[in-house]
Amino acid sequence: MGGRHRGAWALRSGHGAHGRSGRGERVPVSLDVYEELRREALAKIDGTGLDPVAQPEAVRELLESTVDEYQRRAHLGEGRSLADPRATVERLVESVTGNGPLARLLRRADVEEIFVEGDQVTYLEAGGALRACEVPVTEQENRHVISQLIAATDRRLDASNPIAQARVLDGAARLTVVIPPVSDHLSATIRRYALRRQSLESLISLGSLTQAAATFLEAAMRASASVLVSGPPGAGKTSFLSALMAAAPTDHCIRACEEVRELHVPLVHGSYYEARPPSLDGTGEISLRDLVKVTLAMRPDMIVVGEVRGAEAFELTRAANAG
Template identity: 40%
Template sequence: MTQLYPDRGLPTTSLVDRVRERLRADRTDPTAEPDAVARLAQAEVRRHNDVALARGAAPIDDEAARVREVLAAVTGYGPLQPYLDDPEIEELWINAPDKVFVARGGVSERVPVQLTDTTVRDLVERMLHSTGRRVDLSQPFVDASLPDGSRLHVVIGGIARRHWAVNIRKFVAGYRSLDRLVALGSLTPGAADLLRAAMRDGRSVLVSGATHAGKTTLLGALVGASPAGHRIVTVEETFELGVDAADLVAMQGRQPSLEGTGEITLRRLVKEALRMRPDRLVVGEVRDAEALDLLLALNTGVPGAATIHANSAVDALGRLAALPLLAGRNIDRGFVLHAVATSVDLVVHCERTDDGFRRVAEIIEPTGRIAGELPEVRSVYRAPGAGWTA
């Protein structure tokens, strides 16, 4: 007969099994009743120590730490949970079961975590359990929002070489205000006042930058600077903004079903958002033909805010003018250029420096005229050289 508690090892696995047995017997949902799980874990750790002392075996010295390990395995994400709980870690990714990395302050480092392919798949399934999304051979990629607002992206093995590739970008709420970004040195008080006034006055703002430059963080701060009475409608492929407002509707896209039906695209969400009487339409990221629908919305007088990948603020305008062409062959580039030049009021470009700091590098303002193949702009802000870590 196998002993439930090995008397001389580190019995975390057996403790986890025992807690799970009791949860099943009590028909307790660990995700819905975390306090009950914590009480069970604490009781099982103490029970183990009582048995160990009675038998002259080694007890668990740090009961609190062992309880945390059990909770991470039962209700959290196992060996990854301590890193997800660490407020200094902004991102975690898995290239292979024995190659796990995190990013702190924009700088990546490998961490001493040893997983297995089965463990990685089980963790992903647990993360996706409450999202209504799936990843399998028919759907080898997935984006999903975790309960704490973090974004999960997964590519299964076969598309990624050998092992599943997993990326978790955490939600860092403390940075999503303009005042906080000023305090961190990401932009000057004058630039923050400029952006705050733009949101107050209903001007449309485009946030640009490379990957991990802080675009979503800044967009969240801008939305947070909107007047209290404004009705805000946000649309995203996967919830990332995590903003809060008195009058807010947040929508995300949906993957197609196994039969290939039921997909909800960003284009559809933008169109639906316009029926909701928004004082401001927010698009998490413009990357495809939804750019056309956004421009049409801006030209009908609905203020907008969005992010876009670009190497500079000027490049962002050029990309915003090119993406609508993906909507069909009958889209006239001259119309799109004019729409960009007249409907976008400010472009805020973010960058990440070599040491991991993020900052607002420049802010430009289109003049409404076309200069060659791009809208004419004037510069209204240049960074003095400081930045933030997210």
Template identity: 40%
Template sequence: MDAARLVEADVREELRRRISAGRSRGSEAEVRALVDRAVVDYDLRSLDGSLPDLRDRAAVTRAVVAAVSGYGPLQRYFDDPDVEEIWINEPGKVFVARGGVSELTTTILDAETVADLVERMLASTGRRVDLSSPFVDASLPDGSRLHVVIPDVTRRHWAVNVRRFVARARRLEDLVGLGSLSAPAAAFLAASVAAGLNVLVSGGTQAGKTTLLNCLLAAVPPQQRIITCEEVFEIQAPARDLVALQCRQPNLEGTGEIPLRRLVKEALRMRPDRLVVGEVRQAESLDLLIALNSGLPGMATIHANSAADAVAKLCTLPLLAGDNVTSAFVVPAVASSVDLVVHVDLDADGTRRVAEVLAVPGRVEGGVVETVSVYGREAGGTRLVRGSGWPPHRERYARAGTDLTRLLGTAA
């Protein structure tokens, strides 16, 4: 047994004694202090040659802290600010993504270690994964999102995904600095949010939808109250008056589940100035449309290949709410409720960029919601250029003190 394993065993034994005696809660700070003392003690005991040498005290300290209070072999990826996502397809295949590009790591685990890591991650969330509930979504203490699927839903091994929130952008100006958004488009989006327009953010997986949503929320006037509804906490809006709600899984008896639809309804009773749905996937889209149609400004994200596809998808999802919901109601509701659609793309080189900004004037022609381009990519390039369209509700911009003509200039 090497020195790190011996020190780890000493720390675990001391920690067990303290917890059993009621003198410890196993906090990270306490674990680190115990490890520091155990390393010093081990170093002294190894002087007579009876124990393996402690060659790198700092490395051993990091390894033992990660093993006891962190995420063991995965902790170094949690500590790496460039790692955006970690996933395990099987114990011998651990992947990470940096800058939107995936890579197979050299980390080799075993099935028992994977199960132990998942148990450790779920310990602070109050959620579980077992044969009766083979899927789990949870938010980790650092804000990362955990998703786990176990056999027999998977063929053989546990599938684990940890999506980390490592965005370097908190405001629209940050996106401009990163080259993800042009300065004129950023100014327009900020003015649109301040004016109270309803914004739908679309894009593929890992395209940066939540990051863009957070940046848009930073443009909400500080006196306004924001209520967010999500399956798992991901939104990190820099607001002083914010209440975040997340769904709840059913308990062991199969009761107590709180779906996203329920959260949207409850949020309307909480005096929101802005309603935000982390992602619309199913029937909750109907409740969102009804809320937006009542004059409450809001935002949401949606998976789609383009802004136009996002509008078409939003015209379909509410039909899942029941047979009594028809396109005759949904399509006009979308046209009158959604004002702007901002689409983000993940390029082949891992760069995330805003690809287009569509406006929804509120008209329906032949059962299709009309849209116009406010900003779009130049032909054959990545630069965002002014389109021919104008956003709806110009009077709202005027009330917010924005000269829309000066802001957008002459349409292309």
């Protein structure tokens, strides 16, 4: 990754990153140096048993000490000193206790999706523009952040289970991740859920739906008609389905089944159900098909299945044929 050794963030120095390495020279931190500091800090945290979430101040002190030690070694000629050690500390804190290089993107309300491919991070803005992250990162740090997100859920990600989907960030986003040996490198997508509550009226105001179409769909919901929503990724299927659910009569019992929950329409009468992967010993799996079967036995007025991609299609088709 030698070609990517630019300043890892906004650090200023009178020397270029490839200037002389004289004693005490102050240069923007390279990815190699930053990764060295990050790994050293993580090893110290593991060794001391500190919890980055429960003990953030203690972790910050440890990170400050790690950077200070590096600076002292650099001043003795064992490397090049950092131009802005405080900025280095802040990024390390964000990496260890937060969401690292993804944190800034996750704080932005206009970012809809984040794509991670190895050491590359791109994101999709609300207007549809695809941008590249300006901050150079390493695949190791990206994987650490993704692993932390997964660790906060009931899902697991390792060589024996290299594909995972989970609700993350307190249910505000869906994470889909694939790691080796299934993929060549870390491959992940974080999809942010729309914060605005959708309705047929809101889709009309956005120009996504005509008044005539909305009237027809509202009548279909009142009649408990079967509706199939299909389209390519990013077409707005989840938003449209949310609007349809919001248009259903409030006295209808709605049971919604999803592999990873994305729908958040308030239900007066009904519930949401989420599939569960098997545990480490291979037991305890609850598939989407299992959920569809059990909700059929509960005699709902309406069953909503978030995504039909597997065996659940059989149960859903059988239910539709039976009325």
